Amino acid sequence: MNGTEKIINQVNPYKPEPARIVRAYDLTDDVRFFQVRFADMDLALSFKYEAGQFAMISVLGAGEAPFSISSTPSRPGLLEFCIRKTGVVTDAIFRLKENDFIGVRGPYGTGFPIEMMKGRDILFVMGGLGAAPLRSVLLYCLDDRDHFGRISVLHGAKRPAEMIFRDEFLHLKKRSDLDCYLSVDKDDTGEWTENTGVVTTLFPKVKTIVPENTAAVVCGPPIMYKFVINELIKLNIPKDQILMTLERRMKCGVGKCGHCAIDYIYTCIDGPVFTYWDVLHMRELI
Amino acid sequence: MRIVKLKQDRLNSFLEAVSTDSELWGPVKKGADKHRFKIVDNPAEFDLDYTRTILPPKKIFLPPRFNMFKAMPTAYEEETMDPTKKILFGVHPCDIHGILIMDQFYTQTYNDPYYIRSRENTIILGHSCWPDEHCLCHSTGTDVANEGYDLFFTALNDEYLVWIGSSKGDDLVRIVPELFNEDLSDRDIQNYIRWREDRSKAFKAEINFKAMPDFMELKYRDAVWENLSHACLACGSCSNVCPTCTCYNVNDKPRLSENASDIARCWDACTLESYSEVAGGENFRESRSERLKLYYTHKLQAFISKYGKPACVGCGRCAATCPVGINVKTVAGALDGEEVDAFWSRYATEVTK
Ligand SMILES: Cc1cc2nc3c(=O)[nH]c(=O)nc-3n(C[C@H](O)[C@H](O)[C@H](O)COP(=O)(O)OP(=O)(O)OC[C@H]3O[C@@H](n4cnc5c(N)ncnc54)[C@H](O)[C@@H]3O)c2cc1C
Ligand code: SF4
Ligand code: SF4
Ligand code: FES
Numbered sequence: 001m002n003g004t005e006k007i008i009n010q011v012n013p014y015k016p017e018p019a020r021i022v023r024a025y026d027l028t029d030d031v032r033f034f035q036v037r038f039a040d041m042d043l044a045l046s047f048k049y050e051a052g053q054f055a056m057i058s059v060l061g062a063g064e065a066p067f068s069i070s071s072t073p074s075r076p077g078l079l080e081f082c083i084r085k086t087g088v089v090t091d092a093i094f095r096l097k098e099n100d101f102i103g104v105r106g107p108y109g110t111g112f113p114i115e116m117m118k119g120r121d122i123l124f125v126m127g128g129l130g131a132a133p134l135r136s137v138l139l140y141c142l143d144d145r146d147h148f149g150r151i152s153v154l155h156g157a158k159r160p161a162e163m164i165f166r167d168e169f170l171h172l173k174k175r176s177d178l179d180c181y182l183s184v185d186k187d188d189t190g191e192w193t194e195n196t197g198v199v200t201t202l203f204p205k206v207k208t209i210v211p212e213n214t215a216a217v218v219c220g221p222p223i224m225y226k227f228v229i230n231e232l233i234k235l236n237i238p239k240d241q242i243l244m245t246l247e248r249r250m251k252c253g254v255g256k257c258g259h260c261a262i263d264y265i266y267t268c269i270d271g272p273v274f275t276y277w278d279v280l281h282m283r284e285l286i
Numbered sequence: 287m288r289i290v291k292l293k294q295d296r297l298n299s300f301l302e303a304v305s306t307d308s309e310l311w312g313p314v315k316k317g318a319d320k321h322r323f324k325i326v327d328n329p330a331e332f333d334l335d336y337t338r339t340i341l342p343p344k345k346i347f348l349p350p351r352f353n354m355f356k357a358m359p360t361a362y363e364e365e366t367m368d369p370t371k372k373i374l375f376g377v378h379p380c381d382i383h384g385i386l387i388m389d390q391f392y393t394q395t396y397n398d399p400y401y402i403r404s405r406e407n408t409i410i411l412g413h414s415c416w417p418d419e420h421c422l423c424h425s426t427g428t429d430v431a432n433e434g435y436d437l438f439f440t441a442l443n444d445e446y447l448v449w450i451g452s453s454k455g456d457d458l459v460r461i462v463p464e465l466f467n468e469d470l471s472d473r474d475i476q477n478y479i480r481w482r483e484d485r486s487k488a489f490k491a492e493i494n495f496k497a498m499p500d501f502m503e504l505k506y507r508d509a510v511w512e513n514l515s516h517a518c519l520a521c522g523s524c525s526n527v528c529p530t531c532t533c534y535n536v537n538d539k540p541r542l543s544e545n546a547s548d549i550a551r552c553w554d555a556c557t558l559e560s561y562s563e564v565a566g567g568e569n570f571r572e573s574r575s576e577r578l579k580l581y582y583t584h585k586l587q588a589f590i591s592k593y594g595k596p597a598c599v600g601c602g603r604c605a606a607t608c609p610v611g612i613n614v615k616t617v618a619g620a621l622d623g624e625e626v627d628a629f630w631s632r633y634a635t636e637v638t639k
Contacts, residue, residue: 013396018360060357061547063538101360251536254396258533264588269395283506
């Protein structure tokens, strides 16, 4: 047999590795935070990944699904996920408790292009569960702060109770080396002291943008992309410096099952991180 | 490449001699006019006068359903694939090219250990063929195989010219060297050349594959896709029978007697409605036309652009199988602006009238 490209993984790439849930707590009504550690100590310490990559998580009796890794590779040892309860696999994950086991395999997909981002100003725009993958790259930038220019974060949620990592972001606001802006569509608590309005209402607050030296990192529900991309284009940020992640059905994560295909592209190995320029050329998405 | 000769009436002695410790697979008649690859006890059961089997050889490497793992609470045990050695006899050039495409696909970027293991355990013995009205391999450039087999048998008169394509193939010949004749005469060569010329002329169906990536791009929103989708039954047969279709699904099947599951892998098809469904019932490809476009993007465009050849080996199975006449020939024809005489196009004109 004549393989043509570099073979990344010599062992069985479909085989999950047992991992222990070491911490689990609710972030919102239907999103829970999971900190997990591979049972195999060597693997736990040697597991390398990039910000923006995802892993396949399996639960005995329920199946397997892809989830973004929310922790940063700059802090090895534990993997973190935030998972929304929506169906068979995620319901089963929610039934698990600390010290229970899941299966994890990965990491898969392209991470964010950190080398391209280095030296530039970074503008993060996230909504809803979009904070799950973006937290990884944000923490990565903060752990390596000197290598990035100005960092601005726009984070939106429907209501204060639905803001993922709300306390973590409120805490970030205290830092002087980044500008963090939070917004909720609607405040139903009467205690929200940050902005109210959709995430795009935060754009006027952002300090001067030097478009050609800015990388925008966007993740959120489909409806958010449309409005946010409009704003970014208005700011003249080049299309290939607007980074986003796409979600598709995924059964393998390694370019074999076909489910994540968009035109010629396999979201799992060619993505999930794409530039807006890439996305513009996907016929199925236009 | 070394070429030897074998009298056709000695073929079965050869196959018997080389398959003592292997399963012997090959084309066997099914019903009145169909064939399938099947294990036999005796090579006399083979019917070599066949054009295409219902399913391509992919079913031998990755069966329609098999278990990948036994999942337990804190461990995953890999299911070992059937380790029996197999000899697959009677494979036509198009199917050999299909296997070559799978070899590439399953070893690129990530290895698929299940495919690789059963592939490495299988010896491929090719066999010459003659085209019928559905065979497109002349257009796809897969009418002749120059690699991808261990031995290739070209039937000429009462003899076979046997191409030895690999060291494993050479070993097989050396098990019973007395059956073979090493002397290839000028006449044999002349006969072969004439046979090839005649065969080339016998192809009735042609497709302009080189133009297809362009046409797929230009006609991505053409009405032809809607027309096709009215007739398509979303049955998935075109994927099941295609040698280059590899999509699959995975299911967790809990065992009744213990706290464990079988992680089962089964063939899937992009033409099926559930293919691109995600949480909350959202479906990225709800319409049949979107799904057919994905199928034909793979066959007629993506692969050509990436690897310079179509993901179609011209076997004609889609043409022989689709109940409404949607196949690579009629779709390419429609993209090429031809009047296509297929059920779907008649249906389309009647429905839209
Ligand atoms: C790269 C990537 C990263 C993701 N990151 C996260 C994350 O950090 N947090 C999170 O909560 N969710 C994330 N998702 C979505 C998550 O995979 C789905 O919520 C999950 O698959 C739902 O599975 P289920 O069995 O609970 O739902 P069901 O509706 O019961 O699942 C049915 C089938 O659809 C598939 N499926 C359903 N929804 C999706 C979806 N949105 N994307 C892909 N496949 C789907 C499942 O694999 C399953 O085969 C991510 C998806 C992708 C592709
Ligand atoms: S194109 Fe034909 S074979 Fe394929 S799904 Fe539609 S009806 Fe079935
Ligand atoms: S598209 Fe049709 S002719 Fe081409 S390889 Fe697949 S089944 Fe055979
Ligand atoms: S998830 Fe299987 S091919 Fe991408």
